[in-house]
Amino acid sequence: MLFCPYCANNLTIGDAEDTSEQAWVCPTCPYKWLIKKQISMRTHLKLKEVDDVLGGQKAWENVDKTTITCGKCDHTQAYYRQLQIRSADEPMTTFYKCENCSHEDKTMFC
Template identity: 55%
Template sequence: MEFCPTCGNLLLVEHAAAGRSLRFFCPTCPYVFPIDRKISNKLQVKQKEVDDVLGGEEAWKNVDRTEAICPKCTFRQAYFMQIQIRSADEPMSTFYKCCNHNCQFQWREG
């Protein structure tokens, strides 16, 4: 993508009057730039850090245990918390975290 140095709009590509050559042109101002060679520019995109929607490890500190079977290690106890993630007329979603310290698998129900 190239941008117009005059007004900042995205430049479009068109065939020049000669027919075989290409050029950039600005759709809002009279800026034109002939393309006489291959133009490339690599930009490494920095990925955003993703926040834990459940609040991270801090959210699991004061939760209760229940009898639930872990789908990963079949341990029979899990921590749980209920959160309203949809509209108010929908039921709450229950999130589980395996109590087995070697597993700590998290899953959701509902």
């Protein structure tokens, strides 16, 4: 995508008025830029690590504790935290971490 240097709107491909050549045209101002050669650019974004997105080990500092049974060791105490990982109209996701065995999950606790 290219943007207009004057009004920052997204440029579209259209015809230049005085020639039969194609041009990048701004839909809101008179800016035009003739296309003289093919332009291809790719930007590969670096994906974040899952720990970066979910907060890593620091996310478990100062969390609350609840009574819930661990699916791995049957211990009845676990830490929990909630994150909004979907869109705003979806409920928050609750993550649990067993106090005894440090087993982490969002679904295996019953």
